[in-house]
Amino acid sequence: MARAVLHLELPGIYVAAARELALAPPDRPVLIHRRERLLDFSPLPGLLRGQSLRLARALVPHAVPLPVGVLHGAETYRTVWDELLTVGPALEPVAWHGGYVDVSGCLPRRGLDVYLARLAHRLELLTGVAPARGIGTSKLVARHASPLGRIVDPRETLPFLHAQHLRPDQGLTRAMIALLTELGCHRWGDVARVPEPRLQALFGLRGTILKRWSEGTDPRPVRSRYPPPFETVQAPLEPDDDDRWIEIFVPLTRLLAERLRRRGEVTTEVILALGGRAGWETFRRRLARGVAQAERLRTILLGLLPAHLDPWAYHELRVTLRGLRNQEVVQGVLFRDAEEERRQQVDDALSRVRSRYGLDTIGYTGETPPRERLAEKVWKLEGVEA
Secondary structure, rough: OOOOEEEEEEOOOOHHHHHHHHOOOOOOOEEEOOOEEEEEEEOOOOOOOOOOOOOOOOHOOOOEEEHHHHOOHHHOOOOOOHHOOOOEEEEEEEEOOEEEEEEEOOOOOOOHHHHHHHHHHHHHHHHOOEEEEEOOHHHHHHHHHHOOOEEOOHHHHHHHHHOOOOOOOOOOHHEEEEEEEOOOOEEEEHHHHHOOHHHHHHHHHHHHHHHHHHHHOOOOOOOOOEOOOEEEEEEOOOOOOHHHHHHHHHHHHHHHHHHHHHOOOOEEEEEEHHHOOEEEEEEEEEEEEOOOOHHHHHHHHHHHOOOOHHHHHHHEEEEEEOOOOOOOOOOOOOOOHHHHHHHHHHHHHHHHHHHHHHOOOOOOOOOOOOOHHHHHHEEEEEOOOO
């Protein structure tokens, strides 16, 4: 069976992330840049990726420029790559806007064009722009095939590769391409005609690698780097006198539960971290059964809150899910630990009390004795004057 690698470019993913975060008015185009170079943009004539931001703003003066760093945390990124989990067993994003999928043995024998067209349509619904895609027997060939939308047959690999211009890639920098251009090498076919000792003298071990690539040999595997082994969300902690800050767990747990649902996973460990002036405090709970529901995650987090918690001493909250496993694999109890089960029962009971009576900082002494503060809370909820 011949090896097959799918390379994808996802133009529009950063613009979709900006729309998700509402960082620009919906009626104005967006320019996403990195180090004053255009990385992504709304579909507009005259713009190219890699173009200088100054020129792009001159061409489209009414567009909203945004640095790519402000898009951190957008759920669009994960939603798009989650869509690719069913395509192949190994996903290797080089960046959020592109990467590789090992599809060896996973492609249909008939109707391959229709299959790829449907995949492109699903991704276009998420990003707003049709992706560039190409399939080859190696990463190198697939990357050159994606701008052309080609499926390169194994028998056509070498002629196709020799006709392609040199492009920056992992292991091939712009400086190396400049030196090869001085030698008269503009295409991979030109590199194949350069003696290997000459390439070694210029680039050392990389020269040998370039020679192998030019001959159609690229054994680099598609490393499985997605989905991540753990999921983390964080938010600033803004306490208030009415203890409404506890509602911060609602959107965070919903977000985590949605990620788990899309991938068909459950978590077996929940970690709560609170950051303050004195550093970070961490609280964790192993789970006897896999958990994926938002309400259950919120219950666990409420139970993890320490009884002596002073929310005013912290400024940031972080929730991490570890031990992610496929939902179909996890059946019954993962481990039998009486102490762990007892802790979960205590978490559930404490969470129910806090949720029912609003005692989100139960046990916090502050300036008032805890018994008095507890009584005042209950009286206030039941409409009784203290």
